[in-house]
Amino acid sequence: MTITRNRRIASAALLTATAGALAGAPSAASAEEVAEATVLSADNLDTLKDQTLDGIPIGEMLTERFEMWVRDYGLTMELGKTKEPELDPAYFEATAAHAGEATLDSETKKVEGYVAGVPFPDVSEEDPHAGYKLAWNHYYANPIMGDNWIAIGDTRVMEADSGVIDRFTAVSAKMLMEGRTTGEPVDLGSGDEHANYLLVLTEPYDVAGLGIFTKQYNTGKADDAWVYVKSIRRTRRVAGGKSWMDPQPKMDLLNDDNQAVNAYPLWYPEWEVVGRRHILTVTDAHNPNEANPLEDEVAMEPPYWNPINVTWRPQEVFVIEATPPEEHPYGKKVLYMDTDYPLIYHSEIYDKKGEFWRMWRQSYGPITAGNGAPGLGFIHTQAIDFQRERATYIDIVSNKLNTPKLTADSFTPRVLQQAASGQLEELAE
Structure with missing residues (x-):
């Protein structure tokens, strides 16, 4: 399984910038990038929402419930750029070794042929069974649980x-x-x-x-x-x-x-x-x-x-x-x-x-x-x-x-x- 998040961040920033330009709104590309260790709080939330972190508008990374937590319950968040966590190589090796062996029955939603690793490593959100595949991934291969x-x-x-x-x-x-x-x-x-x-x-x-x-x-x-x-x-x-x-x-x-x-x-x-x-x-x-x-x-x-x-x-x-x-x-x-x-x-x-x-x-x-x-x-x-x-x-x-x-x-x-x-x-x- 290949880690591709940095490319996804770049792609997300490009899409956001393009959409903003088409709409006549400030784009992520033109928005100010916040410095690392900037602290987000209720006092500066409205100012920082339109600024970016790793090229992504900060307001787009706050779910409605997290924004409520910041505004109503005083949560502060020191911001930093993305860092990839390091996991056991055996986890990814097992995933690669058994890629394609697990299948999802479209009727029963049960998994067949699973051996080890992440059963469905390449899930697309357009897949009509994506939710079930991700649920099975977590059930079988939550990375912090290990053996x-x-x-x-x-x-x-x-x-x-x-x-x-x-x-x-x-x-x-x-x-x-x-x-x-x-x-x-x-x-x-x-x-x-x-x-x-x-x-x-x-x-x-x-x-x-x-x-x-x-x-x-x-x-x-x-x-x-x-x-x-x-x-x-x-x-x-x-x-x-x-x-x-x-x-x-x-x-x-x-x-x-x-x-x-x-x-x-x-x-x-x-x-x-x-x-x-x-x-x-x-x-x-x-x-x-x-x-x-x-x-x-x-x-x-x-x-x-x-x-x-x-x-x-x-x-x-x-x-x-x-x-x-x-x-x-x-x-x-x-x-x-x-x-x-x-x-x-x-x-x-x-x-x-x-x-x-x-x-x-x-x-x-x-x-x-x-x-x-x-x-x-x-x-x-x-x-x-x-x-x-x-x-x-x-x-x-x-x-x-x-x-x-x-x-x-x-x-x-x-x-x-x-x-x-x-x-x-x-x-x-």
Whole structure:
């Protein structure tokens, strides 16, 4: 898979300039280019919107919801030019080696012939099945998940007028059972297993073990799920059919919001690509495995969830509207996925009435994977409930990717009991 974003930026700037000239409006080519490290804020937003960054009008890179965040909630954004993140070469090698093998059934929308890497590396927004192909790309080949991944987050719940109201430690982890790219075998377990997934709280003591372990399948079969029952100190299997739609413990998130979408794609009735554009994202923040105090990451003033000390850079994305099933709490998710690989930068979430409800987003930074390869990790996850004016901020204190010691045998429902007894952190060493 070839990285072509810089050419796309140049093309986008040329198209914008041409359109502007034809319309008699100021073109991107004639607009003033902002200097790197310029800070966008509510005070200068109207001035900067018509200026450019990497030749792209800044106003065109702000979604309606981000502009609202800047104007109404004081978000400031230090601007910088595009930088390409570095990923494990094995990820791209697997994609190239198996290019064209995966196909999408036009009737069932199921994937056949997938082996490893990104199943559909060259998706055009004109393709009538583009939304489904991108959904499958993310399901099989989200680049920050790798073959295995585990993250420990110092988690805070914040209210806009009073700041932090709750704090606890959460661990999220995933073991991919198919399509593995960092060494043999490509598949683990039985042929229908997709991944094992964990979300659990480990501190303080009174909530340790609260969470869920699920086995996910590539056939659409309902997840198998386990929880830890603290009163009897035992792990118990539970009905997992709808657990993917359940709220995450104590957070402004659903299980389905992990990495923007954490569901078998066909559980969503519709995936539609509605456009292609540039947005501002964070891809080169500090290493998540290096300690940073919260006051260096989030502004310590209302609304208490605005990220600081990061640089926002242009990235070209597909805009995807995902329609959940009727029983899902959400009415719609709008996802912003990189056009070169299936990394989602943020999602805008709407309720059943069609009103804007929540935003999920992550800031990313470079890491070295456990196998020594370059990788991309996230330094924090934000879930902002704009209707309730509160947010969950997950500050990542450990993010491990492709750790050789983490195997399918070490990643079973018993990790819930390990979490309750304070032993789970050993998996992230």
